[in-house]
Amino acid sequence: MLSRVGSNSGPLTDLVVLEVSARAAGAYCGRLLSLLGATVVRVEAPLVLDVPAALDDIVANSLNRGKQTVEFDSADLAEIARRCSVVVVDSRDDDAADGKFTAITRAVQEICPPRTPVVDLGGLRQTLDNTAAAVPFAPIIATAASGLAWGIGSPDSEPLSLPFDLADYLTGTEGAAAAALALLRSVGEVDDVGQHWDVTAADVLSYYVGQIGSNFLPYDRPWRRDGPRATLSGGSYPAAMFPCQDGWVSIMCRTQREYDGLLDGLGRPEWTRSAKFTDPRVVARLHADEADKHLTAWTSARTRDEVFAVGRQYGFPVAPVLTIAESLSEEQFAHRGFFESGPNQMVLPGSPYHLYRTEASEKDRTRVSGWPAAEAQSSKQPLAGLRVLDLSWVWSGPMVTATLRDLGAEVVKVEHRSRADPARLRGRALRNGVPVEGPELEVTPYFNQLNRAKRSVAIDMGSTEGAALIGRLAAESDVVVENMRPGVLARRGLDYESLSQTNPGLVMVSMSMLGQTGPLSGIRGYAPVMSGLAGLDSLVGYDSDRLIGTYNPALGDPNGAGHALVALLSALVGRQRTGQGCYIDLSQVEALLSVLTGPIIQTQVDGHVPVPANRHQRLPLHGTFACAGTDNWVSIAARTERELSAVGAVVNAPHTASSSSITALVREWTVDRDADAVANVMRAQGVPAARVVGYEEALFGERASERGVGTVTSHRWLGEQMVVTVPWKVDGHGFTAGGAAPQLGEDTEAVLAEVLALRAADLAELRQRAVIE
Template identity: 30%
Template sequence: MPGDTPDRQIPLHGLSIAVVGGNRSTYYAAYWLRLMGYKFDDQSSDAAIVITAGAVDREKANDHPDASALIRLWDFQVGQAGTGIHASAVAGVSSTIGYPDGPGEPLPADMPEKWCAGYGVILALAEAWRRKSEGGGPRSVYDLSAADVMRTFSLQNAGDEAEIARRWRRNGRICVEHGGIFPMGFYACRDGYVAILGRSRRDWRNIRAAIGDPAWARLPKFEDPFMLARDSAEADRLLEETLSAFDRDDLLDRGLAAEAVIAPVYTQDEAGARGIFREGLLGPNGPAMPFLATPISRRRKKTSERRPAIQHAGMPLSGFRCVELCWVWSGPMVGQILADLGAEVIKVEAPGRFDLYRTRGLEHLRGKMHEKTRIESSIYFHSLNRNKLGLSLNLKAPTALLATCDLISQSDLVIENFTVGTMERLGLGPDVLGEANPSLVSLSMSGPGRGSSVEALRSYGLVLSALGGAESKICDESGFLGSPTFSISDPNAAVFATMAALAGALRARGTGTGSAIDISQIEAAATLAGTPVPEATRHETVLETADGAYVAVSVPLKAFKSLAATRAALCALDKAAVRAECLRVGGEMVELVELDVSDASPAFADYSGWVPSSHPYTGEEMLVAAPWRIAGARPATRKPAPLLGESNDYVLRQILELDEEMISALEKHDGETAA
């Protein structure tokens, strides 16, 4: 690794950011900034960038007219009173956690407010970049709510309207239809629960090997995981019977040995005691940031003139260039956030090993649809990769590696979410990149993180949040539930990674010192779930009213003696009476909303969660919008998701200024990979 000792903070100097408290989201925004290394000074009232609590009563609102950027955070929804429990209820989260005949459960530990705060910090750091780059900028006013953030997370992973209606609902500890391929969910074992995922036939074979290849699993009717997902009751029962012979630690070891996606549901303390986290994460006051940042202290051997990035007037990250070597969700989501804020994000893919999200939701059409059309038609890919450029390179070819290294040398940030060691094997390790560009921020996003005791773990979201202690907190009165459908890990890791990337870029802009940042998605789940929650001031719960409605309520502590008393009193009333009683005691109530009808919810009546786009293959379509509003509107889509290799001409000829001989050689290697 280049440079000095890794640190869990990135010093942020010369910024002018203030956080004006008033709600949970602003509390966590200040917490994240301090945890990352920002020191608030005594002149915060004169700050250029102000993060503040949104005020329902506009007459009492302080819009800080002297601030050049104002970021208003809302615990529930813009212009509406409420808390994170209400955000969970309306955003497609509580509708997936719990049992089919129950009211659903909210996310615990202030997760909604913590994510809202994370986005608030991202916007503040982006505005700080604008001021360091341009020396100023127009006044920008943002609104950001926990409900919009979580609905964005839900919609990005939920599919089209028909798929949402069929699968995005409560089903205990197992996903409805296992998300299309068996298995996917939480299963009981001898001493607790484990998360098990199979996303391919190979995964199912490896899972069977890890648990001793039981005789029942070798029967023909259990061979095809796609067919099993449609009617899994018998397979679920037999799998859990087999798992009852193993404890969690044994299953983790067996899963690692067989390359199977199996991970225990640990509490944070259990994970810490087993060495799952890297040194320095857990402290007496809560977890640290989930990354290790190493300053790059090398000097560039040769200086090459940087070609400027595409400018997007009025956007905070205009002129910022990011090279994205990522696939699936967490890494591309970092690129999505940066691109939505105006960065030039160049997505690099190999023709024969493209981002798997290009065919997400279209797997069953392989051989039934022209392959070029299929890899350009996934709505999942289109949402996560809008506003990006597309570069096609076979990174196993020496000429392509040289071109990639040259591109990175002219960039502010490179992101990758490969398994640990892949970049080194490609010849793009931190030493090489640091020598090419000592002011570069290199962001690695493997699931466990480099140096973890489970570094070799095959990483899907559910196992990462299980190991990080986040899933263990999701319970109902009967015990452990987990969140098998609403994915915590991927979007959570993206939020922490984007904060770290922008902090590193700001340090590089101010000092010339780049960073190699290694984020652990397991640790990101631990930081989210384990960050201490302020003392409760309200009783909050999701309950069923006397007339059968499911509602989320939040009332002051003084209104009832206990949470149990709150539930007993309100469950005896019909929905209208519960609403009236909540208002009487100074609380709030919202009805639980299923995701497929959330467009019609009063919580989202003023602004849609979608933005229009036009794609060359699929035509006019609606993409999942960014969760923030600027000047009252969602950020517009500047361009659709890139076709595979669509920006080769711009990157190779205009940025890198390669000659025709080199370009021909690169195209030849691309053709070999595609074949």
């Protein structure tokens, strides 16, 4: 019997987190840890947020729900600093207050015991040296320097940043996961907990770009702006927003089966019978513009609900692009009780997690975890000894398990040739324009990126014997991660309630699109479907008539993965302290809504949220400006009046010039100057600035090399490929990939022999009955 766990009894209960934040990054990091039971004490300070001034307090109070506060000059601060388990800071090197809050941050750190872990949420760092000079920061700078902005927008217009502090929220999520890992190592009493955990916004976004980018450059598909769709459909047609009579819908097919469902839903009109529209990968590469015209004609004659109904009937991923106001009234979120009551009859984002435990007696706890293994005593392999059973596919779930593998865990991926992971089906990579040789399922860089160094076990989950075998593997594992549609595992006896009967200490994460229950829980979808349902894609564009959405970065998946990691690692903290496992039901769409606190509040107060393009609602100067040459851009943000005056002096603005006048002068001044030179001039004045870089520089440039963004792996068929790894750093080092992705079933015999003690005769019999490969 499963029982629901509230935040007052969550896995981090009684652990104290000291939060010293002036940005959304630190505030959201603390918010997530609080939702999972931690006692979060926040040093009182104003937050700099992308909301109208009148909403500052409401949004800040929403982010600070459930926290305690302490004044910087209070006598209580020293005692809290002495007994806290981890410190979270986001302005150690730089702030939006001309250095005032940086001084406070450093003063607080001085009174903390030396061995207390510090999670340091930076903005843009050039090296791993945490004593290096700070680079002035605003979230738009991380979007520019990470390569993310290069992929958002129209090819004939400026690159777009992520709006509404989203880069900071994403960084805060990764920071909360790093904090949970530091707490796990602390309660596990390892020798080297790790003191300085460096989670930097530009690294986080580069990590996301590097993963999705493995769908682009290895196929000679550029990472660039392509309007309201993924560039060349991201490899499989379609992947775009389409207009309807009453708004927009997102349609995204990643497999032949889904594409065939779309064509069936269209009624197989004459144009679909042409051979060039048979294979969605060929359509994406050669015929997307032509196909878009046909699909647009069909969607434009229907409402969003009508298109959505056809998608549900024929099994292709589609969702309406909702406004924030429409998301607030969606029945699915009401069913799960996601929104909480706020002031003045408003609703606020609640928790995207539903946590459950089983009632188990001490005698039921028979399995002893291998964590921490001897290698885990070092912070270089902090999860060594942990075994993870990976029942997930595509991006979000495999990203979680790949991160755990980067951190030293053993990850056993269960798959089967008859229903291969769609990440294996993205087509052959190209080398000098020639398709790579090798088995069809082994030549996909995207799969190599998301499944690096895992062990592959080929088991037919659809068979009774196969499901039983997977259940036995779960009984010998610490963690299970899955992102299948609700009910799939339960029908095979692989739900948490069943698995925990033999392994009460098991931590399991189910990270479906909309959660395990509710009227929409069973719909199919990928990241753009998530961002459409959350209302995010209605906010990204040049204005309300030129929406772009987030097709290239596909933020629903990495955001969902980050939120899953926070809960998973926190649940391991709870297990280490109590012996009890935990079941985590995560809604990835609710996780997206959770990082849209500002727009959710603003739409209720003001009645709408403007599409900001690259504008900021509080900072006096904020934008992306054309520079000399073709398609060269620089992002600049002045956070204070001092910084605005410094920008004005650079561009020879009159002393009385307004912010809009200075912005216009900046636009004239940059147009015939080198983008790097512009950024350097602004940084020398203490003003945040960065050139908007493309994929190659973000992943292979000097900063990426200095920061250790990725690891070169050697794959049997793909050869050398650089894969990005978890973006956290600790005490001056990052985490490298342990190797390339496995071939399908490469480790079947070894794993079943090692973990389940199956003999050669047992394995031969299972293979003969097609239970394993």
